[in-house]
Structures are given as C-alpha cells and as structure tokens.
Amino acid sequence: MANAPLAIRPVVSRTEKRDFIELAYRLNRGDPHWVPPLRSEVAGALDPRKNGWFSHADAQLFLAERGGRPVGRIAAHIDRLALEMPAEQGFGPGTGFFGLFEAEDETVARALINTAEGWLRKQGMTRVVGPISLSIWEEPGLLIEGYDHAPMVMMGHHKRLYRDYIEQAGFAPVKQLKTYELDITREFPPLVQRIIAMGEKSDRIRIRTVDKSRFEDEAAIILGILNDAWSDNWGFVPLTQPEIDDVGKKLKPIVFEQLIRIAELDGEPVAFMITLPDLNEAIAPLQGNLLPFGWARLLWWLRRGKARGMRVPLMGVVKRLQGSRMASQLAFMMIEYIRRAAVQDFGAVRGEIGWVLDDNQGMIAIADTIESRVNRIYQIYAKELG
Incomplete structure (x- = not known):
C-alpha cells in the first residue's frame, strides 16, 4: 500500500465529504489528548447552509488517497472580507488560506499543500496563510506547544509532525496565539x-x-x-x-x-x-x-x-x-x-x-x-x- 500511487482529488460527492470527515478520526485515534468532535458538528461546519461564514467565503476540500484509501486532507479557501482588510493587519488583497489539514506522512502533506497552493493561485491569490480552519473565529493556528493535555471547547489539537511538514513546505511563522x-x-x-x-x-x-x-x-x-x-x-x-x-x-x-x-x-x-x-x-x-x-x-x-x-x-x-x-x-x-x-x-x-x-x-x-x-x-x- 505504501508504494501505491498517491492521488489527490477535489471533494465533490457526499461519500467523498464523509471520507474527508472520517479521516481525522482514524489518524488521531491513538492520541489520548485529541477530542473527537461530534461528526454532526463537523459536517455542519462544512455545509454552506449551516455555516454563515460561507456567506462571504468559498472553500475547496481536497482528499488524498493511496491505493483507494484516504491518507490526507486539506481545505483551500478564500474569505472575501479578509481580502478587504489592510495588509498590515495580516491578511488583505491576494491572501488565501489553507486549513483542516491532516496527513499520514510527509509525502502526502507536501502533495496536499501543493494542491491547495495551486488552487489558490488559480483564483488569483498571491499569498497563503494557515492553518485556519475555516474562519479566524473558529480554529486558527497549528498547535506547537501543549501537546500533553486536551484542548478546551473550540480549540484544536494537532500532531507534532505537522509543524515540520508545514515549515518544510516553505511556510514561515507570522503570528502566535496563546491560551492561559x-x-x-x-x-x-x-x-x-x-x-x-x-x-x-x-x-x-x-x-x-x-x-x-x-x-x-x-x-x-x-x-x-x-x-x-x-x-x-x-x-x-x-x-x-x-x-x-x-x-x-x-x-x-x-x-x-x-x-x-x-x-x-x-x-x-x-x-x-x-x-x-x-x-x-x-x-x-x-x-x-x-x-x-x-x-x-x-x-x-x-x-x-x-x-x-x-x-x-x-x-x-x-x-x-x-x-x-x-x-x-x-x-x-x-x-x-x-x-x-x-x-x-x-x-x-x-x-x-x-x-x-x-x-x-x-x-x-x-x-x-x-x-x-x-x-x-x-x-x-x-x-x-x-
């Protein structure tokens, strides 16, 4: 299976969206501090009819598969209100985003990030910021300290390796968010x-x-x-x-x-x-x-x-x-x-x-x-x- 070709495709069908959601549960199952969110809540967050963020934003979900088995996921998205903000405040014209990132290994991670960058580039974006899943008001940032305990409500928990994956893909830190x-x-x-x-x-x-x-x-x-x-x-x-x-x-x-x-x-x-x-x-x-x-x-x-x-x-x-x-x-x-x-x-x-x-x-x-x-x-x- 590890030698099978890697395929990345946009999420279109209900089955693909279900696979997109389920992947996080499988990849994080062994982490005692990862809190499995309610599947209904995750599905609602991805549904434009149930998430008001979509009134000013567009997103494309991507699923990575190896030998027909899901091994990674990512969202590329554009927030039209963020495009209107001053660049000195972090976002602004030309800024797109990635988020909802999960990957089985570095090869998958790099391919997913490249795919998200390509989609954003085609939409006219010149810069990408992330991970932000999906709004700055939802779960922004990648956990880099505090792996030894579970997060509280509405905060994320991520694998240690994701920091290396993202930085090795050419991303540089721009802001830290802290909880006390x-x-x-x-x-x-x-x-x-x-x-x-x-x-x-x-x-x-x-x-x-x-x-x-x-x-x-x-x-x-x-x-x-x-x-x-x-x-x-x-x-x-x-x-x-x-x-x-x-x-x-x-x-x-x-x-x-x-x-x-x-x-x-x-x-x-x-x-x-x-x-x-x-x-x-x-x-x-x-x-x-x-x-x-x-x-x-x-x-x-x-x-x-x-x-x-x-x-x-x-x-x-x-x-x-x-x-x-x-x-x-x-x-x-x-x-x-x-x-x-x-x-x-x-x-x-x-x-x-x-x-x-x-x-x-x-x-x-x-x-x-x-x-x-x-x-x-x-x-x-x-x-x-x-």
Whole structure:
C-alpha cells in the first residue's frame, strides 16, 4: 500500500465529504489528548447552509488517497472580507488560506499543500496563510506547544509532525496565539481585589449578566462591541450576522447567563466577556457520535450544569477605552464575577483564557496580573505564492 500511487482529488460527492470527515478520526485515534468532535458538528461546519461564514467565503476540500484509501486532507479557501482588510493587519488583497489539514506522512502533506497552493493561485491569490480552519473565529493556528493535555471547547489539537511538514513546505511563522490557564478556586491577588472594589463603588459602572430571553438583542450588543474592539488586531475579519446566527444556534445550549457579562459605563455597553463550560468534557467519551446513547449523556451533562473547566473564548473593550485604567478595571470586574459564578454554580476549578495574540500587551498584562500561565501555543504561517 505504501508504494501505491498517491492521488489527490477535489471533494465533490457526499461519500467523498464523509471520507474527508472520517479521516481525522482514524489518524488521531491513538492520541489520548485529541477530542473527537461530534461528526454532526463537523459536517455542519462544512455545509454552506449551516455555516454563515460561507456567506462571504468559498472553500475547496481536497482528499488524498493511496491505493483507494484516504491518507490526507486539506481545505483551500478564500474569505472575501479578509481580502478587504489592510495588509498590515495580516491578511488583505491576494491572501488565501489553507486549513483542516491532516496527513499520514510527509509525502502526502507536501502533495496536499501543493494542491491547495495551486488552487489558490488559480483564483488569483498571491499569498497563503494557515492553518485556519475555516474562519479566524473558529480554529486558527497549528498547535506547537501543549501537546500533553486536551484542548478546551473550540480549540484544536494537532500532531507534532505537522509543524515540520508545514515549515518544510516553505511556510514561515507570522503570528502566535496563546491560551492561559489558571486555578479559579483561588482568589485573585490583593491588587486585583482592590481594583474591583473601587469599581464596585463607582456609580458609572454596571456589570450585568446577559438576558437569554433577549438572546438576539444581547448578541447584537456583543457583536457591535466585538467588531469595534478587535478591528485593529492582527488577522481581524468582521464577524457577520449570519455567522453570529449560526454560532448562536450551536452554542445556545451551553450559554449560561451568569457566565456572560456586559459592562456598561454611564449606561452604555462598552465591554463584554463570554465564558463557556468546557463541552469537551462531555463529548470526549462519545467518540464523535450522538447515537445510540451519546445524545442522552450530552443532554444529561447540559442539564446538570457542572463542568470542571471554563474557557473565555472572547472578550473585548470598545476601542476608545483600550489602554486605559478603566478598560483594565472593567476586565478585572467581569473576570472576577464570572470566576465566582463558575466556582459556586458549576463547581469549576480550572479556567482558560484565549486565544490571545502574542502582541496583545493589554490582555497579556491582565493574564499575568491574575497569575495565569501559558498552557498552549498555536502558530500561524504564511508563504508567498510564486
């Protein structure tokens, strides 16, 4: 089989898409820290009818086969909103992407990467960035540190060899994304407690929970803050309403009001923090399947409302306040209020913040002040297309 010719073909049929999805389960089966995602969720992410990202993006999936057996996969994609962003922010005109990368060996990896580059070149792209699977808001980057433990919800886990495969294909690192973990059963240092206490005395500040009965209205507030707060960040692509709608449907079962906070200053929403229970705790034993009994276990977990781990995937402060003492104060207050709720209401013991860009000094300073530590690093690469 190893000497059989390698063939790479675009994914067109339902059978090919099923093979594309299934390959990841086979190649990662021996890794105790890889969490098998629900197959239905993976299929939904690849379906333009269920993933709002496709409203401004196009993707082509490729499957590698050797002797008729799937041995690798890759996605090549173009985000039309990313093309409109300033080049100095990481993307911009001529930038295409690759992602959803899996390969049995280096020969397969090189052939897949060459194929993705060729497809992007034919679409007029002059540069490729990745891995990004599929949106910058989904699973960006390749894991390069933190292989010894499982990722939390909505974070990736990859084989060590993939770093060599990508770098040997001529890709150079352009950005690192870091996650920070901390023991949330411990109170924060006295300095942080004083900052929080001062904020609690201010008539200008209100930290409130979201109202799940007004889900769409609250999501619109958060989206407005997010797109303003992140607009100058490396890799920023505006999050659109179709994406928010689809993500909302997917995450609504694990959205708990006390774990999502909006900060108001003089009555105006200016900051937010979203925290999610680590759904990976529930889905890891399911091996990607809701049937025959996985759905019952997952439903029990959701209704039980208990999780040892909590992840902060998104937080933001409006641009006009960034770098100010007020921004830090609001961040510390939201973190503390959510920490208390996570421990008291859910029995959580561990928190994770991220991902955080390696040049986001404000967020890094906050992470350091609450005595968290880097536990995983993801690398994003780029390559000019000749």
